[in-house]
Amino acid sequence: MYEEKTYQSILQRLSNVPVDYLPQVDLYLQKLTDKIRKKSANMPKTMDFAGTWNDFSEEDFHDFLQVIEENRPNIFNRNIEI
Numbered sequence: 486m487y488e489e490k491t492y493q494s495i496l497q498r499l500s501n502v503p504v505d506y507l508p509q510v511d512l513y514l515q516k517l518t519d520k521i522r523k524k525s526a527n528m529p530k531t532m533d534f535a536g537t538w539n540d541f542s543e544e545d546f547h548d549f550l551q552v553i554e555e556n557r558p559n560i561f562n563r564n565i566e567i
Contacts, residue, residue: 502510538546 499510538549541549
């Protein structure tokens with residue numbers, strides 16, 4: 486129900502957009518759909534990593550967490566000269 490109202494609202498707004506602005510609206514919608522398509526395409530790659538630590542032994546997992554804790558403070562500790 487909500488999706489239908491949103492869809493109708495978008496159509497109504499589009500019908501009020503002056504013809505001169507339609508190329509800009511089209512470009513915006515193209516960028517939006519490209520972004521959504523790219524995000525959807527990357528999802529399976531991301532999900533390949535889900536649960537990978539299930540195969541770790543308890544000791545390996547503990548070591549893994551310890552390395553993360555030790556390295557986390559240094560991740561963004563970069564001196565960059567501009």
